[in-house]
Amino acid sequence: MSLHSKTIVITGASSGIGAETARLLRLQGAQVIGVDRNEPMLTLDGFVKADLSTPEAIDAAVAQLPARIDALCNVAGVPGTSPADLVARVNFLGVRHLTEAVVQRMPAGGSVVNVSSILGYFHRDRLDVHKSLATTTSFAEGQAWLAANPVAQKICYEHFKEALIVWTSMRAGSLFRERDVRMNCVAPGPVFTPILGEFVTQLGLERVQADAARMKRPAYADEVAPAIAFLCSDAARWVVGINLPVDGGFAATYL
Numbered sequence: 001m002s003l004h005s006k007t008i009v010i011t012g013a014s015s016g017i018g019a020e021t022a023r024l025l026r027l028q029g030a031q032v033i034g035v036d037r038n039e040p041m042l043t044l045d046g047f048v049k050a051d052l053s054t055p056e057a058i059d060a061a062v063a064q065l066p067a068r069i070d071a072l073c074n075v076a077g078v079p080g081t082s083p084a085d086l087v088a089r090v091n092f093l094g095v096r097h098l099t100e101a102v103v104q105r106m107p108a109g110g111s112v113v114n115v116s117s118i119l120g121y122f123h124r125d126r127l128d129v130h131k132s133l134a135t136t137t138s139f140a141e142g143q144a145w146l147a148a149n150p151v152a153q154k155i156c157y158e159h160f161k162e163a164l165i166v167w168t169s170m171r172a173g174s175l176f177r178e179r180d181v182r183m184n185c186v187a188p189g190p191v192f193t194p195i196l197g198e199f200v201t202q203l204g205l206e207r208v209q210a211d212a213a214r215m216k217r218p219a220y221a222d223e224v225a226p227a228i229a230f231l232c233s234d235a236a237r238w239v240v241g242i243n244l245p246v247d248g249g250f251a252a253t254y255l
């Protein structure tokens with residue numbers, strides 16, 4: 001993997017998967033700038049404190065980022081126990097807004113990695129809805145679309161991870177052809193991070209027990225980070241628009 005001297009921005013770098021990704025990328029020689037609403041608890045090459053739930057705050061964060069960014073890892077996310085409106089803004093609309101701003105600063109060979117989830121697995125069941133939201137062209141337009149097409153609280157996490165996967169595959173082609181920038185998703189199964197307990201509340205004990213019977217164990221965050229690092233690297237230069245499961249085989253049990 002070639003990550004040496006790349007400048008990589010990681011959202012959600014202050015905890016869990018984002019923190020492990022930051023640690024690994026720095027060990028591989030990258031300069032890592034973290035963006036998070038909370039202070040980091042590890043060494044970074046730069047940090048921007050920002051709440052990525054509004055376009056104004058995202059624009060203010062972008063203004064503090066370097067002029068050249070080789071890769072962007074969109075790892076920050078909130079669970080489905082948060083209000084549906086916040087889940088929409090942080091897990092989908094904000095990721096898209098930040099990405100569209102940062103790709104303007106990427107050289108040819110740049111990479112965007114979006115962390116989706118196994119809970120986005122059934123995105124093909126609602127393709128028309130997700131494609132329709134994906135065709136909105138701004139944060140505000142996306143919010144207006146969602147006001148007219150509200151998403152139920154109970155399924156909001158799954159819904160916006162699905163939306164992220166669909167937008168990623170739709171947008172990846174033009175980004176690659178026009179700018180030589182690649183965009184992909186990584187879809188973890190359950191991971192031992194502070195958010196995991198919220199997923200148990202979100203899904204309910206019965207579902208969690210049924211899922212537990214179909215997998216070996218939740219992942220450690222340092223088992224997900226290498227897949228993100230690979231997609232940032234030049235070794236993945238022909239990998240575009242995929243949603244890569246990193247879940248110990250959990251998604252394979254859906255077939």
Ligand SMILES: NC(=O)c1ccc[n+]([C@@H]2O[C@H](COP(=O)([O-])OP(=O)(O)OC[C@H]3O[C@@H](n4cnc5c(N)ncnc54)[C@H](O)[C@@H]3O)[C@@H](O)[C@H]2O)c1
Binds near residue numbers: 013017050051116193
């Ligand atoms: N842990 C799991 O089981 C699991 C499974 C599948 C997908 N994911 C996804 O992985 C990603 C990382 O989650 P994690 O497990 O490391 O959780 P985590 O809670 O450890 O880390 C999430 C980070 O995102 C930051 N964040 C949240 N909202 C923010 C906002 N509005 N502005 C700025 N920063 C914000 C938090 O401060 C935190 O540092 C999320 O997108 C999550 O949906 C997690």
